[in-house]
Amino acid sequence: MFGDHHFLALVLINLLGLAGIVVWCFQGRGRPMARLIAQILFFAGMTAVLGFSGILPHWVAETDLTDIQGAGAYLAKSARILWWIHLAWTLVGFVRLYVVVEHRPREARLLQELVVAVIYLGVALSITGFVFGVPVATLAATSGVVAIIVGLALQNTLGDVFSGIALTLGRPYTLGDWIMLSDGTEGRIVETTWRSTHLLTGANNIVVVPNSVLAKISLTNLSRPDERQLISLTVRIAATHAPHIIEEAMHAALQKCQRIVKDPAPLVALKDIDAVAIGIDLLFCVAGPGDRLLARNDVIDLVHRHCEANGLFLAMSPQSYAVVLPATADQPPATVMRSRSSGAL
Template sequence: MDRQTQLLLVVVCVLGFAGIVVWHLQGRARPTARLVVQIAFFAAMTIMLAYSRINPFRFDPTDFSGSQTMLVATKTLWWVHLSWAVIGFVRLYIVLDGRPREARLIQDLVVAVVYLGVLLSIFAFVFGVPIGGLLATSGIIAIILGLALQSTLSDVFSGIALTLGRPYVLGDWISLNDGTEGRVVSSNWRSTHLLTAAHNLVVVPNSVLAKVGLTNISQPDENHQIVVSVRVAPTRMPRLIVDVMHSVLDSCNVIVKQPPPTVALMGIDASAITVELQFRVSSPAQRGAARNEVIDLVYRHCKANGVQLAMPPGSLQVTTPASFDPRHSGARAKDLIDAIPIFWSLSQEERNALAASATLRNFPAGAEIAREGRPLASLMMIKSGVVAMKSGGEEIARLAPGDVFGEEGLLAGMKEMYGLHAVTHLAVYEIGQTAFAPLLIKRPEIAEDLAVHLAQREALGTRSDLPTTQSERRRLDLLKGIRSIFRSQRDQANG
C-alpha cells in the first residue's frame, strides 16, 4: 500500500470519526439537519474510497496484515455511516409522511433489520467471516427462542398488524367486546394502554386486542349517541308527551344540537307510554354529565307540565292516576318556591306570602324577555318552557323549568349580562322588588345564596371552567352589591 493510499485512508478515518461527533451533536430534535450532515460525510468517505480504488463490498485477505489495520477501520466506519444514512432516511420519511406515533413499531423493526444487515456485511466484507454457517446457526437459535418466547412474539406481531391496519390511533376512545372502554394513551411492542373514564390505566396485550372485536368511538368523530328511556303515565295525549320531551332536549346544555336529538314513542299499554330520548354528546367523557342533566330536566319538565311518570313494570299500583284537568296542570308558584334552593331558608309562612305575590306571565316562542345590557325589574321563575341566553346574538346556554333569572336588576341594580329569549312557549312567575325586599332585609343569608346562584349562572353562560379565584371574586362582588342596595333601603325604612 503506497503512501498516498495510506494518507487517503487516514482522511477517511478522520471524516468517519468527525461524522460520529457531529451526528451526536445534532441531536434527535433536528432530524433533517442530522440527515443532511450524515449524507455529506458519507458521500465524502465514499468519494475518497473510490479515488483510492478500495471496494468496501469485497474482502481482501491482506486486510489483517499489520500495515493494513487502517483499511479495516476505514471499511468499518464506512459501513457504520451507511447504516446511519439509511436509518436517517427511514426516520425522516416517517416524520414527513405524517405517520402517527404508533409507526414507531415499524420504524424500530426497519432499524433493527438495517443494523443486522450492516453487522453481517462487516463480518463478511471486513473480517472475512463465513456468514453462511453463521446464518444457519442463528436460524436454529431463532427457532429455540421463538418457541420459548411464543407469547411475546404473538404480542409483537399482533402489534405490527394493528399498526399496519390502523383501527385506532393515539388519543382515540375504543370499546372492547368484554366491556372495557378507554382512551388509547400509548402503544408499544407488547401492549396497548387504555385510560378509562375512572382514570385507571388498563394494559391490554396486543395479541388479545387483535383477537377481540373493538369499536372505535372516536371515528369518524367523538360524537357519541345516548338513549334514555322514560315511562310516562298515560294521562296525557302521546303528542303532548312528545312535545314535553322535545322541550327537555331543547333545554339541555351538555348535549350536541347537530344532528338534532330525537324523541321516539316505543310503546303504549294501560300502565305507561314508553318514550326514548336519543341524543349525542361531543365526547364519551360527557356521557355521565349529559345523562344526569337529561334525567333532571325530565323530572322538571314533567312537573311543570303536569305529566306523571309511570310506575316500574310489574309494580303494584295502589292509586289511580289523576285525570287531566287543565285548570291544575303544571307547577304552581308555591311548588316552584318550595323546589328552588335559594328559598329553602324561608319559613312556610314566608314562602306562602312570596307565592301569593307572584304573577303569571306568558311569552310566545321567539319573544324577547330581556335585552342584553338592560336590567330586569323583577325576579322570574320559569314555570314551563325553555329560555335561551344569548350574547352578541350567539346562544350561550339554556334555562329550564325551576331556573331563576332577573336577580341582577332586581337585587343589585345591575344590567343583564346576557339577552334572554323564549325558545318555546314560556310561562314564568314574576316577583317584584316590593315583595322580595322585606324578606332580604329580614333574612340577609338569602343574599349569600343569590350571589352564589348568580355566579354559577354566569359561569354557565361562559361555557368554560373559570378558575376558582375568579368565581369566588365574582361571588363576593355580587354579594357586596346586593348587601349595599338593601342596606340603604333598610336605612331609609328605619329613618
C-alpha cells in the first residue's frame, strides 16, 4: 500500500517544485547565472527525492501508482508534472546561458527560440504520456491529417521560417551588419524574426525582406571582414602640366581629407591621357558605408581647391570634344561641339 514515506516524499517534491517556481520568478532574466543555479539545485533536489522514494517520472502512471488513492494520487501527478517543468526550465536555462556567454543574444534569438520550443514540446508530450497515460503515438497519428492541412495553408510562412533557420545556422550576416542585395537594396540589419529580416537603409527607412526571398538571392556583406569600403572617383585634368605634378596635387588633396581612412593609404592611378586631358582614378577607403557620401563630397571639394592652388584645370568628359570646321569662301573657320555618343553636329 501507499506508505507514509511515499506521502512525505510527494509532499516534499511538491514543496520543492512550488518553491522553485517562486524563486524562478523572482530571479528574473537579468541574472541568468543565478537563475540557472537555482533551477539546477531545485531540480536536483526533486530528482533525489523521487529516486529515494522509488517514484520515477518516466514510468507510465498505471504501472507504478495503482496503490495510490485519493490525495496521494493527486500529489504523485503534481510531483511528476513539477519535475518535468523544472527539467524544461533547467534545459532552457542552459540554452540561454550559452547564448549570453557567447555574446550573441540578438542574432541567435531565432535558433534559441526554436530549441526552447522543441524542449517545451518534448516536455508537454512527456507529461501527457508519462503522467496522464495518454497514448502519444496514437494522438500524433490522429493529428497528422490536421498537420498536413495546416502545413499546406501556411506553406509560404513555413518557407520563411525554415529559410530563417537556415540563414541563422549559415550565418552569412549578423545583426548590425551592412548588406547589399543583388537588386541594389542595401542597409544595416536591425532585426531578424521568424518570418523576415529588417534593413535600415541610408534614407532612414526600414525594408522588410522575407527570409525565403533572402535565402534565394545573392547578397554582399559590406561589414566583413570589416566595414571599410573602397571608393573610386574619376577626374579629368587638363594636360597643361606634367603627369607627376598632377599626381602630387591629387595625393595632397587625398591626404588633407579627414573623412577617409589612411590605412590602407589612398592611391592615385593615372588612367589615360590624350591631347586634351589626363584621366585619373582616386582610390580611397572610408570607415563604413554611412561615410561614403560625406567622404566623396570632401574629396571633390579638396580636388577643386588643389587644382586652383596648383594652376590645374578640370577638363571636359571624353564624350564631348571640339571639332574645327574647314573655312569656306564666305565665312571663317568655325569651332563647334560634337557629341561622341550621338555623332551629331
